[in-house]
Amino acid sequence: MKIDGWKERLASAVQASGKSLRAISLAANAGPGYLFSVLNDGKDPSVEYLSRLCEALGVSLSYVLYGVNITPETERLMRLAEENPEARANLIAILERKPG
Known part of the structure; x- marks a missing residue:
């Protein structure tokens, strides 16, 4: 994924949620360390998994990708x-x- 700023918007949504990375990963039906890998290890999520993470966070995929709800x-x-x-x-x- 090569869209500027998406990782920062995702991290901001995580912080605003007050949930742990592990809890969000599990809610998105991903492995417990998935979101940590995305935010800290440079893992690029598929659109499907990014969509699941957004759903678990209660934010729109368009917001994370483009900064627009x-x-x-x-x-x-x-x-x-x-x-x-x-x-x-x-x-x-x-x-x-x-x-x-």
Whole structure:
């Protein structure tokens, strides 16, 4: 994984959770030392395991990867925009308009 800052955001989520690395690893159905290896030994997790860690921490995968939480509404908007290119282009034009 080559996304800048993801490990720092993951570590911050771990700290905010108040849970041990071991407890989070086990909650993610990984080995007890898995999260320690990711944070301290340079192990790169698969997307599947990173997703499980995020779920165990109660944070979104998009937040850890990109620093942005995607709400259900935003996810719905993205899905609809992907399904309809013309509507997507119109929406982009609306959102790019300068107010006033």
